[in-house]
Amino acid sequence: MIQIEKLRKTYRGRGRELTAVDGVDLSVREGEIFGVLGRSGAGKSTLLRCVNLLERPDEGRIEVAGRDLLALSGGELRAARQGIGMIHQHFGLLSSRTVAGNVAFPLEVMGVPRAERAARVDELLDLVGLTEHAGAYPAQISGGQKQRVGIARALAGRPKVLLSDEATSALDPETTASILALLRDLRDRLGLTVLLITHEMDVVKRICDSAAIMRDGRVVESGTVRELLLRPGSELARDLFPLPAADVRPGTTVVDVTFEGDAADRPFVSSLARTYAIDVNILGGAVEEVGGTRIGRLRIELPGDPDLNAAQLAHLREAGLTVEVHPSPGTEVAA
Numbered sequence: 001m002i003q004i005e006k007l008r009k010t011y012r013g014r015g016r017e018l019t020a021v022d023g024v025d026l027s028v029r030e031g032e033i034f035g036v037l038g039r040s041g042a043g044k045s046t047l048l049r050c051v052n053l054l055e056r057p058d059e060g061r062i063e064v065a066g067r068d069l070l071a072l073s074g075g076e077l078r079a080a081r082q083g084i085g086m087i088h089q090h091f092g093l094l095s096s097r098t099v100a101g102n103v104a105f106p107l108e109v110m111g112v113p114r115a116e117r118a119a120r121v122d123e124l125l126d127l128v129g130l131t132e133h134a135g136a137y138p139a140q141i142s143g144g145q146k147q148r149v150g151i152a153r154a155l156a157g158r159p160k161v162l163l164s165d166e167a168t169s170a171l172d173p174e175t176t177a178s179i180l181a182l183l184r185d186l187r188d189r190l191g192l193t194v195l196l197i198t199h200e201m202d203v204v205k206r207i208c209d210s211a212a213i214m215r216d217g218r219v220v221e222s223g224t225v226r227e228l229l230l231r232p233g234s235e236l237a238r239d240l241f242p243l244p245a246a247d248v249r250p251g252t253t254v255v256d257v258t259f260e261g262d263a264a265d266r267p268f269v270s271s272l273a274r275t276y277a278i279d280v281n282i283l284g285g286a287v288e289e290v291g292g293t294r295i296g297r298l299r300i301e302l303p304g305d306p307d308l309n310a311a312q313l314a315h316l317r318e319a320g321l322t323v324e325v326h327p328s329p330g331t332e333v334a335a
């Protein structure tokens, strides 16, 4: 649905150059909710602004719904833009207009005739659950309700793609949950494809099907959330299941074991201990519900160096678990 290839955007000014997006490839499938994560300054907002062409990239290709956005001009471009809705962290509502007036605004800009406008505003307010608040002014509604206005406004052009830049980061956890539920519901009902930026792991856990992590303008990992969580060395897995720094004592093997679904219900630790008559020490772990499946990660310690534990590690792998061995102190780690 959204295909981004070799995208590059450099800001130039006052004798300095900054490449905010540095050769990004990204593929978002139709109907999925795709999360982009990364530290402040990683280039996430720039990437999103390139997707709706608020920012003109220097190089690369952006295809949305089969159309090469950078090749469009004039009316075609305006039409393509209308098919991409955007919601923001700070809702940017017009304080002098009611909720209904705010939702009507983009329709006016699009030139929707007055007679149609009222019906469309009602429809949009109903979609986001704000019918009762149609006559209220922004100052009279909560943050969550303001964001619902923002979402209604973004849907005005009947977009197929919704972009969201930290849409929930100004909201409390409960309100965040309700906005995320709304986004998922809208995705299902309207068949939207959603590309969102977030720094909240909870957003990824609750609604993202896929995710990418950006650093210094590049995508350093991307894939379905499930794939990433089960991939050894994944940053997403580390962020989603924070474990204390691994302190590997000499003569022991410290292993991170990631498991999902059925494997989560099998007692692999006791099976390991029993089969090899060893003591298995549990150093930490967590189980999370991610995209409808249970995924967990456990850090365990086995007696003996890793090369003495080959059979034990194979035992875990054969049980369908993802196994990551921490290097012992003094071992060279390949970069």
Ligand SMILES: Nc1ncnc2c1ncn2[C@@H]1O[C@H](COP(=O)(O)OP(=O)(O)OP(=O)(O)O)[C@@H](O)[C@H]1O
Pocket: 011, 012, 018, 019, 020, 038, 039, 040, 041, 042, 043, 044, 045, 046, 047
């Ligand atoms: N209009 C601009 N002119 C010059 N530099 C810019 C401009 N917009 C962004 N940058 C720079 O580009 C880099 C990436 O910025 P961007 O806003 O995309 O980051 P971000 O990942 O969204 O960060 P945050 O999480 O803080 O929102 C930053 O170093 C930023 O200072």
Ligand SMILES: [Mg+2]
Pocket: 044, 045, 046, 165
């Ligand atoms: Mg940003």
